[in-house]
Amino acid sequence: MILVLQIAVVSPPIPLRQDFDYHPPLGVDCTLLVPGVRLLIPFGRTKRIGILLATATEPRIQTPLLHALELLDTTPVFPPELFSLLRWAAEYYHHPIGDVLFTALPAPLRAQKKPSKRTRTQHHNTTTESLLPAPSLAEPGPRLSSDQQTVVDAVRESRGFQCFLLEGVTGSGKTEVYMEIVREKIAQGQQALILVPEIGLTPQLLDRFRRRLAVPLAALHSGLTDAARYAAWRAAADGTVSVVIGTRSALFTPLPRLGIIVIDEEHDLSFKQWEGFRYHARDLALVRAQRSKIPILLGSATPTLESLHNVELGRFRLLRLQQRAGAAQPPVVRLVDLRNQTLYHGLAEVLLNIVKEHLERDEQVLIFLNRRGYAPVLRCDECAWSSECRRCDARMTFHRREWQLRCHHCGTQTQAPRTCPGCGKVTLHPVGAGTERLEDALIKRFPAYPLVRIDRDSTSRRGEMERLLEEVHSGQARILIGTQMVAKGHDFPQVTLVVVVHADRGLFGPDFRDTERFAQLLVQVSGRAGRAEKLGQVLLQTRSPDHPTLHTLLGGGYPAFAKEALAERAITGWPPYSALALLRAESADREVSMAFLHKAKAQATALVQNGSVEINGPMPSPMERRVGRYRAQLLLQSERRTDLQRVLHPWTPALETLAAGRRSLHWSLDVDPVDLL
Ligand code: ADP
Ligand code: ZN
Numbered sequence: 001m002i003l004v005l006q007i008a009v010v011s012p013p014i015p016l017r018q019d020f021d022y023h024p025p026l027g028v029d030c031t032l033l034v035p036g037v038r039l040l041i042p043f044g045r046t047k048r049i050g051i052l053l054a055t056a057t058e059p060r061i062q063t064p065l066l067h068a069l070e071l072l073d074t075t076p077v078f079p080p081e082l083f084s085l086l087r088w089a090a091e092y093y094h095h096p097i098g099d100v101l102f103t104a105l106p107a108p109l110r111a112q113k114k115p116s117k118r119t120r121t122q123h124h125n126t127t128t129e130s131l132l133p134a135p136s137l138a139e140p141g142p143r144l145s146s147d148q149q150t151v152v153d154a155v156r157e158s159r160g161f162q163c164f165l166l167e168g169v170t171g172s173g174k175t176e177v178y179m180e181i182v183r184e185k186i187a188q189g190q191q192a193l194i195l196v197p198e199i200g201l202t203p204q205l206l207d208r209f210r211r212r213l214a215v216p217l218a219a220l221h222s223g224l225t226d227a228a229r230y231a232a233w234r235a236a237a238d239g240t241v242s243v244v245i246g247t248r249s250a251l252f253t254p255l256p257r258l259g260i261i262v263i264d265e266e267h268d269l270s271f272k273q274w275e276g277f278r279y280h281a282r283d284l285a286l287v288r289a290q291r292s293k294i295p296i297l298l299g300s301a302t303p304t305l306e307s308l309h310n311v312e313l314g315r316f317r318l319l320r321l322q323q324r325a326g327a328a329q330p331p332v333v334r335l336v337d338l339r340n341q342t343l344y345h346g347l348a349e350v351l352l353n354i355v356k357e358h359l360e361r362d363e364q365v366l367i368f369l370n371r372r373g374y375a376p377v378l379r380c381d382e383c384a385w386s387s388e389c390r391r392c393d394a395r396m397t398f399h400r401r402e403w404q405l406r407c408h409h410c411g412t413q414t415q416a417p418r419t420c421p422g423c424g425k426v427t428l429h430p431v432g433a434g435t436e437r438l439e440d441a442l443i444k445r446f447p448a449y450p451l452v453r454i455d456r457d458s459t460s461r462r463g464e465m466e467r468l469l470e471e472v473h474s475g476q477a478r479i480l481i482g483t484q485m486v487a488k489g490h491d492f493p494q495v496t497l498v499v500v501v502h503a504d505r506g507l508f509g510p511d512f513r514d515t516e517r518f519a520q521l522l523v524q525v526s527g528r529a530g531r532a533e534k535l536g537q538v539l540l541q542t543r544s545p546d547h548p549t550l551h552t553l554l555g556g557g558y559p560a561f562a563k564e565a566l567a568e569r570a571i572t573g574w575p576p577y578s579a580l581a582l583l584r585a586e587s588a589d590r591e592v593s594m595a596f597l598h599k600a601k602a603q604a605t606a607l608v609q610n611g612s613v614e615i616n617g618p619m620p621s622p623m624e625r626r627v628g629r630y631r632a633q634l635l636l637q638s639e640r641r642t643d644l645q646r647v648l649h650p651w652t653p654a655l656e657t658l659a660a661g662r663r664s665l666h667w668s669l670d671v672d673p674v675d676l677l
């Protein structure tokens with residue numbers, strides 16, 4: 001009897017939805033050949049790392065098999081539950097298994113030489129940032145309110161898999177609830193996995209957990225070195241740490257005694273991977289919890305309509321925290337009508353007067369504008385010239401400090417012109433305002449009050465984010481200007497006024513999810529105001545003060561908005577009332593991507609039974625040209641996920657064949673896309 005190894009090519013991964021047959025390496029003990037071990041294999045003219053998926057007694061092809069070269073592990077790199085989750089994910093997202101496993105594999109295990117002993121034993125000095133030691137004493141928490149206690153009890157009393165949606169306004173004490181639940185699980189010898197949107201931005205959160213739980217923590221996020229990540233991964237897999245806090249990909253951490261998963265800010269877009277293996281960490285976490293038969297808790301002040309719909313269907317159990325913890329009161333929200341207003345660099349004079357009052361009372365002010373740079377476009381007053389990107393259907397942003405034009409889509413940078421490239425006159429003007437411009441304007445207006453600006457430009461240097469946040473926390477900075485980087489998670493106790501400069505952005509967007517995003521962002525930003533004893537105030541600048549969405553939000557808050565939005569989706573049939581898959585194609589030649597999508601559509605159409613899946617397009621993407629390539633898409637929509645999957649299964653291998661040989665064509669399939677861009 002012969003033994004055939006079915007192996008996925010993992011590193012470097014290949015773009016094929018296929019695995020390959022090999023003979024075992026010569027002289028290897030066959031009992032070691034269990035699914036999940038890595039092997040070095042010959043592949044074409046290269047050597048690659050593969051992962052053993054299964055063994056068989058018959059090869060699937062006629063040509064003689066090659067021998068794998070070397071067995072790299074004595075035990076599987078993924079424990080069985082995680083391995084089967086990853087294989088399930090490859091099927092569900094119709095993504096090449098090798099690339100799925102590659103994504104989940106820590107970088108040192110992707111390298112062809114074995115990780116040296118040294119990196120394994122050096123935990124303590126090289127990885128201080130990823131493995132946080134336990135403080136000697138646990139800091140006691142506040143006495144939980146009865147609402148908080150109800151949540152803790154509900155999770156404790158659940159048996160097996162159960163998903164809880166914790167809807168709690170910002171500052172209502174959700175984090176306290178997470179910590180209590182996790183504390184109980186650890187006391188029972190279990191492990192906890194906590195996924196958060198962007199840990200690098202919230203070092204305080206890690207610290208809070210560490211002090212409260214008094215156990216070692218593993219932190220997993222993109223700001224760490226590969227070695228540090230690997231050390232944390234190993235400590236979790238060994239069971240030497242009980243708590244893993246991390247971003248999206250921390251979902252793939254082996255945790256042998258996993259007892260609870262918490263997803264904080266479940267609505268956050270960063271749980272979705274945008275490239276390559278396009279998974280949604282929240283959705284996969286649900287599958288993981290279900291397979292591990294454990295509870296999972298999704299928390300948010302602004303849950304997605306998907307999750308709220310799951311509550312309606314009885315799949316999730318809703319738990320609520322409706323009051324802010326301690327003495328904090330909800331902020332007072334008001335609209336500032338921008339029409340007929342004198343503006344100072346995009347800020348209404350009436351609003352600046354209120355800013356002044358807060359500053360004079362020694363309070364902090366947060367100015368929110370989700371647009372970095374000085375101005376989104378440089379335009380000529382005389383002719384039609386404006387700063388368009390040559391490679392994208394987009395404007396280049398003017399960055400005044402560096403006197404540059406930068407495309408935020410493709411990264412192109414050029415020196416900004418001083419005279420108009422169109423007509424040669426000195427008639428160029430920055431139009432609109434970004435954070436840089438607000439910074440200049442507010443320094444000029446309020447020179448006595450120290451100001452910090454937090455956006456991707458001001459925090460690009462390592463450690464800069466922490467330094468700026470510290471200036472805010474210490475109270476030294478009085479004015480804080482920020483993009484969405486400051487909208488989430490942060491606790492700014494001295495901020496009493498939040499100004500949303502552009503509260504119209506998103507109200508009129510092209511995507512069916514735009515208003516949901518807008519409402520979430522607005523509520524999250526507003527939640528930064530008045531987190532402590534002092535009453536908070538929020539001012540929304542708008543040119544459409546009569547917009548119904550704004551009124552619903554102001555009148556009934558996010559729950560009222562969500563109710564209305566869900567009713568609208570039910571009528572329009574968009575998710576959560578249908579399932580989507582988006583096939584994207586791009587090429588330097590517009591015709592190539594369109595021709596591919598037309599053929600793809602014909603194939604898919606032939607696979608659809610009884611009209612159970614609707615196929616729309618092909619159509620150009622909302623931003624058709626990006627980085628010099630033309631983008632187009634085909635949208636598949638179905639009332640039932642299973643009908644959609646039934647088409648995707650035979651379709652994706654056919655697409656692979658269809659695209660084969662077209663070098664300039666890139667295509668990708670996005671199952672459950674979070675936007676249609
Ligand atoms: P969220 O995660 O919902 O934004 P947090 O858990 O961070 O809320 O709580 C907000 C603030 O209220 C924190 O400073 C926290 O310590 C405090 N807090 C939470 N629960 C209580 C409680 N039961 N009693 C007193 N203070 C509390
Ligand atoms: Zn001109």
Ligand code: ZN
Pocket residue numbers: 389390391392394407408409410411412627
């Ligand atoms: Zn560009």
